[in-house]
Amino acid sequence: MVRRTGSQILVESLLREDVEVVFGLPGGQALPIFDAVHGSELNFVLVRHEQAASHMADGYARSTGKPGVFIVTSGPGATNVVTGLCNAYMDSVPLVGISGQVATDVIGQDAFQEADIIGITRPVTKHNFLVKNVNDLARTLKEAFYIATTGRPGPVLVDVPIDVQRAFCEFVYPDKVDIRSYRPNYSGHSVQIKKAAEIINKSEKPVFYIGAGVVASNAESEIFEISKKADIPVTNTLLAIGAYPLDTSLSLGMLGMHGTFCANKVVQTADVIVAVGARFDDRCTGKVCEFAKKAKKIHIDIDPTAISKVVDADVPVVGDAKTVLKEMIALIDSKDRKDWLRMIDTWKTEHPLWYNRDDDKLHPQYVVEKISELTKGDAIVVTEVGQHQMWAAQYYKAKNSRLFLSSGGLGTMGFGYPAGIGAKFGNPDKEVVVVAGDGSFQMNMQEMAVAVLNDINVKVVILNNQCLGNVRQWQEMFYGKRYSHICLAKRKKCPKWCNTPRRDTCPVYIPDFLKWAQSYGALGMRVTEKKDVEPALKKMLGTKNSVVLDIWTEIEENVFPMVPAGASLDNIVTRMNG
Amino acid sequence: MFLHMEDVVRHAISVLVENKFGVLARISTLFAARGFNIDSLAVGETEDPAISRMTIVVKSDDCILEQVTKQLNKLIDVIKVNEFNDNIEYVERGACLVKISLNKSNRNEVMQMVEIFRSKIVDISQSSVIVEVTGSEDKISAFVRKVMPCGIKEMCRTGIVALGRGQSIIKVSSGR
Structure with a gap:
């Protein structure tokens, strides 16, 4: 029998899991792993900051549906991925992270670059492992992939001490996993499904509220089928953008804080809400006790803890969205709900998404609309976090799911750019456009080195309002x-408190993103006038390299509609002072 | 979730877990992260050394209890979660060691209490006794209250352990 080192076993295991790409950065306590990576088939991408490695793996996973993988060293390497793990945990993204660790005999002695990463990441991972014996390594990795990708997906961290990386053992990669304490339930209870169908059949004003679970279980076509069969309108969360086609009258768009007027109105008027793979996040529900008071709630979710956590479910169905909906389709009556749809149409027409399209000002919404138009909604749009994220969510018409990637639950600034790079690694033939804010982009823009050096053609459109726009709006x-x-842009010479930011009077903005891009050998462009937006976007999309397009938008533009935090969805504001 | 005091009831939760390092931390993290207070906790190996059994006592309303139970089940190392409540007949026992000051004037009273509570003296010195008392949480509390006037030097109390009576058995189901 061939005996191998833990490091070789680790690399071999990743290859057995068909891992296409691994993001990471080496360090002292991961040297044996990196020695095994050297000369292996593994496609390893060297990042500039470990946090970015975790977001790249995340972007790869969100865009492909396959688990994203990263390898980092112990201590600071590992603590740098905590944000990425938490981000993936909140949005149920399958990741397998591997961290180096100090040798087992010095764990607990505050050794150089030692951190109790298992303790630190316990609440932000689906599960984590400290591998103390090389004989457990292959099985642990198999389990890590299994746990990350099954049930409600999530990140798993495997911490491997350096002596385990060096130790020898026989390599047997298990074919299957059986964890007696972890057996996610995929098929919903038939009685519950029947109950749910009966309620839907009797309803006059039903609505689907779909979330990331629909994307995770590939249940888009089932939702589409049921909604068409029974005239049920569909609203989606931020993470389910693209999961339901926008070009049908049944599509309501996003609900919640910055959702459409129509979607929020429908939810508040509906007599039945069918939540599928969604978790009643506070940005969706607004004030919980005022949320959809008239509606019976049917909640389909693979995670029992999601059910009745925030909003009491009248009919809970624990199971995989696709499996449950497949069973449900046959039980749903074909039905015209003309009155309901007419009502919805009125709301849509009366309160469409609005910004001033008629003036010459450079509104950020306009830029996103143009991106949508020029890419035909077929590009992968990845956002950072802030106002631009909401404009992208509102105005980018993604044709399918997995074409709009955004940090939902954690709201992580600095997520978008590395996630976009990760998405491009997973989808080399797709156009990837990162819609960024000038604040967020600065949190991980050092990763441009990764994009340029790997010929990763990612386009960054900065909706530059020279401030932290979302905070400014609040x-x-x-x-x-x-x-x-x-x-x-604020400098020492500025008045201490200023509430009149203006391009012509404020100090020069830094960095000059144009020069920044150029310093990496990428193309940098700047647009300050509305008329130049479209030509610049066309030039950007026609370029086969990394591009940074810095667009100076209206500084004090606000995101509307808006439901103020803690208010009921009924209190949706569609315009300032209106 | 808002806690209405009248809905708050004491619950004993029995949890079968993999006997691995870190499992207790996972469970306590879960409680801490959601702001649930653990009243008592007892952990020990079962007849199968790969499995430990925890008995956790919490005070909560039904909503919170449901979340706790589901969250516990969600932990990868948790095999089974069961709750003991008023609808289930079960036996619960805890233990307590109490070191009581001893002098001429209270000697008889201490002895009497030991007798009444069917507890045991496990150590005796010139000036104190250690009494071992076992029983339900209530019984132990009652004993402590009764000997309090005699002067408790120190005490040490375990979490309770609980088993369902008769046919009620919490076991690991064998595969699917």
């Missing part, structure tokens, strides 16, 4: 326009 609306530390 300070404007809820804190008497007392702008506190949102200005990214």
Whole structure:
């Protein structure tokens, strides 16, 4: 029998799992692993900051549906991925992370670059493992992939001490996994499914509320089929953008804080809400006790803890969305719900998404609309977090699911750019456009080196408002326009408190993103006028290399509609002072 | 979730877990992360050394209890979760060691209490006794209250352990 080192076993196991690409950065306690990576078939991508490695793996996973993988060293390498793990955990993204660790005999002695990463990441991973014996390594990795990708997906971290990386044992990669304490339930209970179908059949004003679970279980076509069969309109969460086609009258768009007027109105008027793979997040529900008061709630989710956590479910169905909906389709009556759809049509027409399209100002929404138009909704759009994220969510018409990637639950600034790079690794033939804010982009823009050096053609469109726009909007609306530390152009010479940011009077903005891009050998462009947006976007999309397009938008543009935090969805505001 | 005091009831939860390092931390993290207070906790190996059994006592309303139970089940190393409540006949026992000051004036009273509570003296010195008392949480509390006036020097109390009576058995099901 061939005996191999733990490191060789690790690399071999990743190859057995058909891992296409691994993101990471080496370090002292991961040297044996990196020695095994050297000369192996493994496609390893060297990042510039470990946090970015975790987001790249995340972007890869969200865009492909396959688990994303990263390898980092112990201590700071491992603590740097905590944000990425938490981000993936909140959004149920399958990741397998591997961290080096100090030798088992010095664990607990505050050794150099030692961190209790298992303790630190326990609440932000689906599960984590400290491998203390090389004989357990192959099985642990198999289990890690199994846990990450089954049930409600999530990140799993495997911590491998350096002596385990060096130790020898026979390599047997298990074919299957059986964890007696982990057996996710895929098929829903028939009685519950029947009950749910009966309620839907009797309803006058039903609505589907679909979330990331629909994407994770590939249940898009089942949702489509049922909705068509029974005239049930569909609203989606931020993470389910693209899961339901926008070009049908049944599509309501996103609900919640910055959702459409129509979607929120429908939810508040409906007599039945069928939540599928969605978790009643507070950005969706607004004030919970006022949420969809008239509606019976049917909740289909593979994770029992999601059910009745926030909103009491009248009919809970624990199971995989696709499996449950497949069983449900036959039980759903074909039905015209003309009155309901007519009502919805009125709301749609009366309160469409709005910004001033008629003036010459450079509104950020316009840029996203143009991106949508020029890419025909077929590009992978990845966002950072902030106002631009909401505009992208509202105005990018993704044709399918997995074409709009965004940090939902954790709201991680700095996620978008590395996630976009990860998505491009997984989809080399797809156009990948990162819609960024100038604040968020600065949190991980060092990863441009990775994009350029690997010929990763990712386009970055910065909707540059020279401030932390989302915070500014809240300070404007809820804190008497007392702008506190949102200005990214502010210098020492500025007045201490300023609430009049203006391009012509403010100090020069840094960095100059154009020069920044050029310093990496990428193309940098700047647009300051509305008329130049379209030509610049065309040039960007026609370029086969990395591009940074810095677009100077209206500084004090606000995201509408908006449901103020903690308010009922009924209190949706569609315009300022309106 | 808002806690209405009148809905708050004491629950004993029995949890079968893989006997691995870190499992207790996972469980306590879960409780801590959601702001649930653990009243008592007892852990020990079962007849199968690969499995440990925890008995966790919490005070909560039904909603929170349901979340706790589901969250516990979600942990990968948790094999089974069962709750003991008023609808299930079960036996619960805890133990307590109490070191009581001894002098001429209270000697008889201490002895009497030991007798009444059917507890045991496990150590005796010039000035104190250690009494071992076992029983339900209530019984132990009652004993402690009764000997309090005699002067408790120190005490040490276990979490309770519980088993369902008769046919009620919590076991690991054998595969699917």
